[in-house]
Structure formats: C-alpha cells, structure tokens
Amino acid sequence: AQSVTQLGSHVSVSEGALVLLRCNYSSSVPPYLFWYVQYPNQGLQLLLKYTSAATLVKGINGFEAEFKKSETSFHLTKPSAHMSDAAEYFCAVRGQRTGANSKLTFGKGITLSVRP
C-alpha cells in the first residue's frame, strides 16, 4: 500500500521569497517519488523525480526536492518565487515494481499563489 500527504491546500508567497511545498509519503516497498505541476486548463507536467540515485534532485524551473527516508518526506523547494510559478503542485509515489503493482498514487495537490 502507498499514500501521499500534502498538508494544506493553498500556499501564498511573495515574489522572490522561498517556496516550500511539503510532501510525506508511505510505501511498503522502496519508492519512486515525483512532483508534478499543473497550469490552468492543462495536463500535468513533470517537475522532477527521485528514483533511488541522488537524494537531492534538481528539476525544471529552478525547483529541487530532497528525499529523506528517515522522515518519509520529499519536500519541494525553490529559492526565489516567480509570478509564473503560480500553479497547482502534486506529489506522487509509486513502488519500484512493474506490472500490476506499478500504479502511481497522487496527493491532493497544493495551489501556489505568488504575490507581486
């Protein structure tokens, strides 16, 4: 079994401020972890992924995330928010399995607003 918890539904930051979006997971097998972004009226786009190599993962648009096994966390950060970062962000987990056990489970998502 696997699950993802994204606490809170909305985060608001000022332009230029640090962005921190939290994600905690549970998985009965070693996980692969993902962050996706969704802009209005679009599908989801991959920001970054953890696949058991380096624990600090860098993604697109200046985002990065750190896998912490002891905390079962995979928080997303960006040092300086830009207006174009306003979107909905989803954390997701899947087990390192193939076939029928390879489904991806998403969190409920967090809406990021960026104030001028």
Place this chain on the structure above:
Amino acid sequence: DVKVTQSSRYLVKRTGEKVFLECVQDMDHENMFWYRQDPGLGLRLIYFSYDVKMKEKGDIPEGYSVSREKKERFSLILESASTNQTSMYLCASSFSTGELFFGEGSRLTVL
C-alpha cells in the same frame, strides 16, 4: 517528445448516455492510466493497464470500464453516465517504472 492525445477536450452528455473517452500515446509505453480530477480531491485513479488486454482497478472503478485492445490506445467507458461523473478526466502513459506523461484532459459535464 512524448505525446498523449485525448480525443475530446470538452464533452456534454445527458444522464444515462454511454460515453467513450479515448486516449492514444506514441511512445510505446507499457502502462496507461485513467484518472479523474476533482477540486479538493486531487487525482484519483480509476483504472490502469500494464499491457494489452490487461487492466487493474484503481481506487474508484465503480461506474467505469476500460478497454485496451492495442498498446497505444486506452479507452474509458461510462456505461450509463450520471451527474456525479461530471469531472476532469486525465489519461497518462509510462514505461514500467518511469514517470507518467499526461494528456491535456477531457472535461466531461453530465446533465
């Protein structure tokens, strides 16, 4: 670039109608998925398929069925649409343990 194409961006149907949502991917991915997205509930998995003619129920399969006769195509079927199936439907595909690639979504309204 990977392309996942959903047949319709917007559909309006009446209660009781049969609805087909089609999804095609061009990357020879083994896995294909159907999710629905509702405000405050995130993405919930309806069905997924890890090979041709193979399917697995997701978290909310009730009221839905799927078909995968060819590797590149995965169809979601609502046998008798109901108003509580009004939602955004997202199709995705992936290699066996890789990231998912999503289509643009199909927004279904059932009146």
